[in-house]
Amino acid sequence: MPARDLENGTSSRPLGVALVGFGTVGQAVARILCNGSHGRLLLTHVCNRRVERKRAGWVPAGVTWTDDIEAVLDSPADVVVELIGGHDPAASWIRRALEAGKSVVTANKQVIAEQGAELEALARRRGRRLRFEAAVAGGIPIIHGLQEGLAGDRLFRVLGILNGTCNYILTRMEADGVSFDAALREAQELGYAEADPAADVDGFDAQAKLAILSAVGLRRPIGASSIPLRTITTIDAVDFAYAKQLACTIRQVSRAEHDGDGRVLAAVQPMLVPRTSALAQVSGSRNVVVVEGAAGGETAFFGHGAGGDPTAVAVVSDLESIARGSGDPAARLAAGPAASAVQDFVSPHYARFIINDRPGIVAALAGVFSRHGVNIDAVLQQPGWPKTNLPFVMTLNACSAAAVHAALAEASAFDFHVRPPLWMPVLTPRQQT
Amino acid sequence: MPARDLENGTSSRPLGVALVGFGTVGQAVARILCNGSHGRLLLTHVCNRRVERKRAGWVPAGVTWTDDIEAVLDSPADVVVELIGGHDPAASWIRRALEAGKSVVTANKQVIAEQGAELEALARRRGRRLRFEAAVAGGIPIIHGLQEGLAGDRLFRVLGILNGTCNYILTRMEADGVSFDAALREAQELGYAEADPAADVDGFDAQAKLAILSAVGLRRPIGASSIPLRTITTIDAVDFAYAKQLACTIRQVSRAEHDGDGRVLAAVQPMLVPRTSALAQVSGSRNVVVVEGAAGGETAFFGHGAGGDPTAVAVVSDLESIARGSGDPAARLAAGPAASAVQDFVSPHYARFIINDRPGIVAALAGVFSRHGVNIDAVLQQPGWPKTNLPFVMTLNACSAAAVHAALAEASAFDFHVRPPLWMPVLTPRQQT
Numbered sequence: 001m002p003a004r005d006l007e008n009g010t011s012s013r014p015l016g017v018a019l020v021g022f023g024t025v026g027q028a029v030a031r032i033l034c035n036g037s038h039g040r041l042l043l044t045h046v047c048n049r050r051v052e053r054k055r056a057g058w059v060p061a062g063v064t065w066t067d068d069i070e071a072v073l074d075s076p077a078d079v080v081v082e083l084i085g086g087h088d089p090a091a092s093w094i095r096r097a098l099e100a101g102k103s104v105v106t107a108n109k110q111v112i113a114e115q116g117a118e119l120e121a122l123a124r125r126r127g128r129r130l131r132f133e134a135a136v137a138g139g140i141p142i143i144h145g146l147q148e149g150l151a152g153d154r155l156f157r158v159l160g161i162l163n164g165t166c167n168y169i170l171t172r173m174e175a176d177g178v179s180f181d182a183a184l185r186e187a188q189e190l191g192y193a194e195a196d197p198a199a200d201v202d203g204f205d206a207q208a209k210l211a212i213l214s215a216v217g218l219r220r221p222i223g224a225s226s227i228p229l230r231t232i233t234t235i236d237a238v239d240f241a242y243a244k245q246l247a248c249t250i251r252q253v254s255r256a257e258h259d260g261d262g263r264v265l266a267a268v269q270p271m272l273v274p275r276t277s278a279l280a281q282v283s284g285s286r287n288v289v290v291v292e293g294a295a296g297g298e299t300a301f302f303g304h305g306a307g308g309d310p311t312a313v314a315v316v317s318d319l320e321s322i323a324r325g326s327g328d329p330a331a332r333l334a335a336g337p338a339a340s341a342v343q344d345f346v347s348p349h350y351a352r353f354i355i356n357d358r359p360g361i362v363a364a365l366a367g368v369f370s371r372h373g374v375n376i377d378a379v380l381q382q383p384g385w386p387k388t389n390l391p392f393v394m395t396l397n398a399c400s401a402a403a404v405h406a407a408l409a410e411a412s413a414f415d416f417h418v419r420p421p422l423w424m425p426v427l428t429p430r431q432q433t
Numbered sequence: 434m435p436a437r438d439l440e441n442g443t444s445s446r447p448l449g450v451a452l453v454g455f456g457t458v459g460q461a462v463a464r465i466l467c468n469g470s471h472g473r474l475l476l477t478h479v480c481n482r483r484v485e486r487k488r489a490g491w492v493p494a495g496v497t498w499t500d501d502i503e504a505v506l507d508s509p510a511d512v513v514v515e516l517i518g519g520h521d522p523a524a525s526w527i528r529r530a531l532e533a534g535k536s537v538v539t540a541n542k543q544v545i546a547e548q549g550a551e552l553e554a555l556a557r558r559r560g561r562r563l564r565f566e567a568a569v570a571g572g573i574p575i576i577h578g579l580q581e582g583l584a585g586d587r588l589f590r591v592l593g594i595l596n597g598t599c600n601y602i603l604t605r606m607e608a609d610g611v612s613f614d615a616a617l618r619e620a621q622e623l624g625y626a627e628a629d630p631a632a633d634v635d636g637f638d639a640q641a642k643l644a645i646l647s648a649v650g651l652r653r654p655i656g657a658s659s660i661p662l663r664t665i666t667t668i669d670a671v672d673f674a675y676a677k678q679l680a681c682t683i684r685q686v687s688r689a690e691h692d693g694d695g696r697v698l699a700a701v702q703p704m705l706v707p708r709t710s711a712l713a714q715v716s717g718s719r720n721v722v723v724v725e726g727a728a729g730g731e732t733a734f735f736g737h738g739a740g741g742d743p744t745a746v747a748v749v750s751d752l753e754s755i756a757r758g759s760g761d762p763a764a765r766l767a768a769g770p771a772a773s774a775v776q777d778f779v780s781p782h783y784a785r786f787i788i789n790d791r792p793g794i795v796a797a798l799a800g801v802f803s804r805h806g807v808n809i810d811a812v813l814q815q816p817g818w819p820k821t822n823l824p825f826v827m828t829l830n831a832c833s834a835a836a837v838h839a840a841l842a843e844a845s846a847f848d849f850h851v852r853p854p855l856w857m858p859v860l861t862p863r864q865q866t
Contacts, residue, residue: 032728037587133582139729141582148581148759149566149574152749154470278735281714295465296572296746299736302711304729313729316585325760326581 015323018045018072018102020093021083022054025107025134028312029081030059038316040323044077069093073100079322081315082106091115098122098130105318107134107311113208113224116215117335124328131318136209137162137287139310140303141317146217146291147329153293155217157257162209162268164285164305165193165200166232166252170270171283174249177237192285192306203229203252203268210254210268212333214341217291218256220264221334227256228343230269234422239352242380242393246350246426248272249280253427256341266341267401272350272426278302279427348377348426349396349404354419357387361416365394372407374399389418401425448756451478451505451535453526454516455487458540458567461745462514463492471749473756477510502526506533512755514748515539524548531555531563538751540567540744546641546657549648550768557761564751569642570595570720572743573736574750579650579724580762586726588650590690595642595701597718597738598626598633599665599685603703604716607682610670625718625739636662636685636701643687643701645766647774650724651689653697654767660689661776663702667855672785675813675826679783679859681705682713686860689774699774700834705783705859711735712860781810781859782829782837787852790820794849798827805840807832822851834858 017033019026026048033043043063048054051067066072069089072080073096080097082104084090091111094104098119106112111119112132123130133143137160146155161167165187172183184201187193199205211224232252243250251273256266273279278300282288287305292298304310355361362379369376374396381392396404408421450466452459459479466476476496481487484500499505502522505513506529513530515537517523524544530537531552539545544552545565556563566576570593579588594600598620605616617634620626632638644657665685676683684706689699706712711733715721720738725731737743788794795812802809807829814825829837841854 028728032585038585139586140732141578144577144582145574148754149577149750150746151753152465152471152746152751153572276714278714281709281711293746295461295742297737297743299573299734301732301734303732309728310730313583313585313726317582318585320584321581324762327758327760329757 014040014042015079015319016042016044016077017079017081017319018047018075018077019043019081019083020047020069020072021085022046022048022051023083024308025311025315026081026083027056028308029083029315030056032312032316034058034060038320041316041319045072045075047072073097077102079103079105079319081319082108083315087111094119094130095122098126098128101126101128103129103131103322105131105134105315105322107132107315109135109205109208109212112333113211116212117221117333120333121335129322129326131321132212133318134311134314136212137289137301137303138305138307139313140287140289140301140305141314142213142289142301143216144317144321145301146213150291150293150296150299153296155291155293157255157292158210158213158217158289159253159255160213160289161251161279161282161287162206162254162289162305163200163203163252164287165197166206167282167287168192168285169201170232170235170250170252173235173237174240177240179237180233180235201233202231206252206254206268210256210266213289214256214264214266215334218258218264219334220258220339221336222256222264222266222339222341226340227266227268228341230267232270234420235270236391236422238391239422241382242350242352243272245380245382246272246395248274248426250424251279251282253279255345259344264339264341265343265345267343267345270424272424274427277427343401345425346398346400347428348398349401349423350426351394351396351404351408351421351423352391353394353417353421354389354391355416356418357390358416364414365411368411369396369407372403372410374403374407395426398428447473447475448512448752449475449477449510450512450514450752451480451508451510452476452514452516453480453502453505454518455479455481455484456516457741458744458748459514459516460489461741462516462748463489465745465749467491467493471753474749474752478505478508480505506530510535512536512538512752514752515541516748520544527552527563528555531559531561534559534561536562536564536755538564538567538748538755540565540748542568542638542641542645545766546644549645550654550766553766554768562755562759564754565645566751567744567747569645570722570734570736571738571740572746573720573722573734573738574747575646575722575734576649577750577754578734579646583724583726583729583732586729588724588726590688590725591643591646591650591722592686592688593646593722594684594712594715594720595639595687595722595738596633596636596685597720598630599639600715600720601625601718602634603665603668603683603685606668606670607673610673612670613666613668634666635664639685639687639701643689643699646722647689647697647699648767651691651697652767653691653772654769655689655697655699655772655774659773660699660701661774663700665703667853668703669824669855671824672855674815675783675785676705678813678815679705679828681707681859683857684712684715686712688778692777697772697774698777700776700778703857705857707860710860776834778858779831779833780861781831782834782856783859784827784829784837784841784854784856785824786827786850786854787822787824788849789851790823791849797847798844801844802829802840805836805843807836807840828859831861
């Protein structure tokens with residue numbers, strides 16, 4: 001049986017769907033495909049390592065269970081849904097599926113961030129589709145939104161909360177004043193965070209997602225690994241107290257924008273965001289993506305960024321898109337050599353110091369900032385701390401992140417620090433939603 | 434020249450676009466089409482009454498200016514963009530364009546709410562497309578979101594702020610305590626509100642939009658005119674003071690949901706919404722649409738609900754969708770006999786009275802509520818008002834809107850009212866976002 005011609009989508013035969021990866025998301029996809037509400041989609045294969053332990057009674061008898069990817073690639077299935085994640089063997093399986101004349105739906109942010117444009121071109125040459133709504137922000141239909149719903153605009157900015165684990169940790173710290181470590185342990189106990197949380201808290205997960213949003217929304221390919229990252233692990237409960245004093249809270253913010261000179265500014269980092277901003281309203285493991293366009297202004301998408309069911313909605317929406325014979329999206333993944341992102345945003349900044357107090361510290365820091373052309377806006381010091389472990393905050397007038405970074409690198413050499421200084425940009429009203 | 438085959442979308446010839454209606458939105462669409470960023474779209478015609486006064490030097494010389502719809506219908510243009518609004522002659526022109534083998538993009542909420550399914554079926558029979566992203570919530574890509582991005586889910590609820598004029602008026606009252614009349618005048622001076630504001634403030638505009646969202650998102654056709662409306666003109670500055678005391682604000686909320694028994698509950702009315710809810714965050718003329726699905730949970734879309742440029746983005750996105758040969762959307766407008774919406778939501782309520790005070794009033798009102806099975810939660814009375822013109826509020830425990838309506842209809846007969854009582858449902862956490 002030949003894979004049907006997806007160009008016209010007029011076949012009345014249902015689309016045969018092979019699931020590769022039968023974990024939380026794969027099972028949620030299978031449940032939706034088997035609940036009778038998507039008559040154009042027919043589950044044909046479930047492929048997983050040691051698949052026997054995965055067999056589920058609610059899956060119809062006609063479905064083939066296999067642990068052999070070759071059986072899927074050789075099958076008449078029209079679409080391969082890749083849900084195993086990671087670089088290998090996922091990337092080669094996606095490539096081989098496309099070469100075998102199948103369309104591919106994937107939730108794999110790494111593979112799309114790194115090889116998406118090339119794989120999309122391969123799909124196009126074969127007259128097939130590569131779709132990846134589930135790779136960014138789970139159930140939020142942001143890829144469809146960028147590729148189709150906002151295709152009429154020229155977007156110059158994308159900003160969001162793309163990692164639900166970080167957002168869970170930060171909103172827990174915000175709500176109850178718990179420490180980072182306590183919030184992380186809680187997230188791990190609830191299954192939101194991995195035993196090794198680095199991909200989330202250090203920003204690698206959001207980095208790949210932001211690279212995809214830049215390629216689709218800004219039409220600029222940027223090398224994911226070139227996007228500067230700053231960890232949230234250095235955020236302390238005291239930072240939330242000072243943020244509150246500044247009418248802000250703290251979020252891990254991913255942002256990318258044209259700078260007007262053909263460069264893409266991008267970063268994934270903790271930021272102070274006004275409590276009235278859309279980003280501050282996103283609590284728990286939810287995500288938000290805000291885009292800004294030349295004509296349409298600001299548009300924001302909120303929803304569940306992770307979890308089996310929301311992510312499965314994204315996968316099934318992609319399958320429906322293929323089943324109805326949707327053509328190439330208006331906005332493809334930008335191809336061409338990936339530019340390096342630069343972190344050169346200009347904004348006010350927050351700098352927090354924990355010191356062993358003695359006279360002259362503010363003067364010493366002020367001297368360093370002055371040499372780097374950075375103006376101090378205010379010095380905040382909440383009472384009640386011992387002099388030997390004293391937190392205080394300097395807010396800095398709008399300046400480049402590079403200047404703050406350089407100033408604090410120099411200031412780190414002072415011997416009065418109990419902990420290394422921490423700095424964060426402040427999202428300004430121009431930037432907030 | 435035959436209209437090209439849109440089924441496969443593989444033509445390299447650009448899509449010829451005829452604009453019918455050259456007001457604010459039409460001009461914004463033309464500017465985007467002429468700015469060089471949409472090479473697949475070619476403006477061929479501008480049709481408007483007395484078109485000569487509309488001629489603009491920035492429109493390329495090859496474009497045909499006409500005031501004759503027949504010239505457009507007889508032309509080789511591939512797509513007619515209908516931007517004249519209203520029922521007639523818009524509906525018949527859309528129909529005739531489809532019958533002439535053209536696709537149609539429209540911003541016309543009335544025509545889509547009333548005849549959308551029928552016109553979509555006509556388009557399908559002709560192998561053409563009918564798209565209407567601009568008909569609901571301007572630049573927010575909610576129609577694409579429902580038809581494609583969330584096609585994998587089963588949505589049971591849609592809730593939103595769909596009228597920017599009402600939202601502007603209510604957020605002005607909220608921010609500065611101005612009266613309804615003053616806020617309305619301000620909106621009129623800014624061009625947000627018409628000289629006759631009834632379509633906005635009485636809910637007719639949002640009614641048509643909600644009917645479209647129900648047909649696309651809930652897959653239930655409801656007769657637009659069957660959706661119960663309640664005006665915002667009765668909202669007083671004092672209501673914002675009491676709302677604030679209840680940690681709420683007031684918004685015109687449009688909502689529709691399955692009730693589980695095959696009925697659609699729907700209404701457009703002012704509601705108390707918690708200040709922490711997504712709806713309360715929407716200020717000025719912006720819109721929001723919140724949908725809730727069985728698998729994906731809550732997803733929200735924020736953006737500019739009106740204005741030439743944002744609405745033009747929606748139109749151009751639809752044109753791009755047609756140009757790329759997108760097939761029928763996964764979620765079409767629900768067809769079949771339109772059901773009548775029922776307003777039978779159960780929620781807590783707010784009831785405000787302005788009275789000429791005398792003993793026994795609370796007892797009298799309590800007696801009426803009791804006879805209708807409605808429990809009073811609290812009585813609020815802010816100080817500083819004269820006894821002859823005294824506002825006070827009763828909050829009511831969760832009960833049906835019908836019970837509150839009936840109780841207040843009865844209570845209106847008392848002679849102590851200085852103004853008719855006002856009631857509003859309160860959006861509860863289960864319902865808020």
